[in-house]
Amino acid sequence: MRNIAFIFIVIVSLACANNSTKAKTSSSAKKKNLTKIDVPHFNADSAFSFVQTQVDFGPRVPNTAEHIACANYLSEKLTSFGADVIVQEAEVRAFDNTLLNAKNIIGQYKPELNNRILLFAHWDTRPFADHDEDKSKQKQPILGANDGASGVGVLLEIARNLQNKDLPIGIDIIFFDAEDYGTPDFEGAQYKADTWCLGSQYWGKNPHKENYYAQYGILLDMVGAPNATFNRELYSLQFAPRVVKKVWKTAEALGYGNYFVYEKGGMITDDHVYVNKYLNIPCIDIIQHDPSTDSNFGSYWHTHDDTMENVDRNTLKAVGQTVLEVIFNEN
Ligand code: AHN
Ligand code: ZN
Numbered sequence: 001m002r003n004i005a006f007i008f009i010v011i012v013s014l015a016c017a018n019n020s021t022k023a024k025t026s027s028s029a030k031k032k033n034l035t036k037i038d039v040p041h042f043n044a045d046s047a048f049s050f051v052q053t054q055v056d057f058g059p060r061v062p063n064t065a066e067h068i069a070c071a072n073y074l075s076e077k078l079t080s081f082g083a084d085v086i087v088q089e090a091e092v093r094a095f096d097n098t099l100l101n102a103k104n105i106i107g108q109y110k111p112e113l114n115n116r117i118l119l120f121a122h123w124d125t126r127p128f129a130d131h132d133e134d135k136s137k138q139k140q141p142i143l144g145a146n147d148g149a150s151g152v153g154v155l156l157e158i159a160r161n162l163q164n165k166d167l168p169i170g171i172d173i174i175f176f177d178a179e180d181y182g183t184p185d186f187e188g189a190q191y192k193a194d195t196w197c198l199g200s201q202y203w204g205k206n207p208h209k210e211n212y213y214a215q216y217g218i219l220l221d222m223v224g225a226p227n228a229t230f231n232r233e234l235y236s237l238q239f240a241p242r243v244v245k246k247v248w249k250t251a252e253a254l255g256y257g258n259y260f261v262y263e264k265g266g267m268i269t270d271d272h273v274y275v276n277k278y279l280n281i282p283c284i285d286i287i288q289h290d291p292s293t294d295s296n297f298g299s300y301w302h303t304h305d306d307t308m309e310n311v312d313r314n315t316l317k318a319v320g321q322t323v324l325e326v327i328f329n330e331n
Helices: 002-034 044-056 065-080 145-162 198-205 234-239 241-253 271-279 313-328
Strands: 084-093 099-109 116-122 170-176 216-221 230-232 260-264 283-287
Touching: 044 065, 044 145, 044 313, 065 084, 065 099, 065 145, 084 198, 099 198, 116 145, 116 198, 116 271, 116 313, 145 170, 145 216, 145 313, 170 198, 198 271, 216 241, 216 271, 216 313, 230 234, 234 241, 234 271, 234 283, 241 260, 241 283, 241 313, 271 283
Parallel strands: 116 170, 116 216, 216 283, 230 260
Antiparallel strands: 084 099, 099 170
């Protein structure tokens, strides 16, 4: 009898001890949520290598073998980082009536949650170098290290950091295709409306899920140039002023205020415009603004100089760490 009583006491006290440790961890975890969240470390070398791998395929122009090979790489990479991947095949018409076999690559984290954030970039590269000084090479496709690969590289590194993380929100990472097939600036080419951003236009009209919605979206475009500055783009300010404020303030707090400057930029027709237009998701564009060049996008924009030499780990880090900080502070 005594033995039984003893065993009973031991069991009860063990159960209590177990409960109290549980209570302790959950209250300290709660506290942690309110004060400091563990935001993962964005590894700039890793992001850089994701940019390099894309560039190593060569230009990623729709309807080419290199384009298909890179699409496979991107969807495999997202899958390996724990995302539920959908490759949306889209037939879209280019400015010159070419039928493009485009692929929007969609990586979903916690697809069951309604509260979501959308991160996106374009993964295709421009079929022309219409801003290159050498006229004889203007009809050749560009490598798009900054214009294309940089945004995707940053998002792949973010995806790597999302695996096995228990965020209270869902995240979608979309790599849009056929962004950069817009009417060329050659003499004689005729302007046509809505010839850029063909992949995001298609997705906006045919989202991968019925009634798809996200709290907000962040587009990364040309986020790798050395000493890039990201001005507050005007459509972003119009569509999603609070998101601009949150992102720029976060960057400043992390010490990246030299990249995220408070000057206003231009109005840029980019994928965020169509996500706003068709799905009413407030979106911003983090895009390089360089007022010292004619294009405002930097001297290598749409030229054969858009190579790895013009991609800098520090810029990738500033953008990637800022976006990670923003999404890990959502709840
Ligand atoms: C226009 O030049 C109309 N929009 C810029 C979008 C873009 C092109 N982003 C990268 N390449
Ligand atoms: Zn471009």
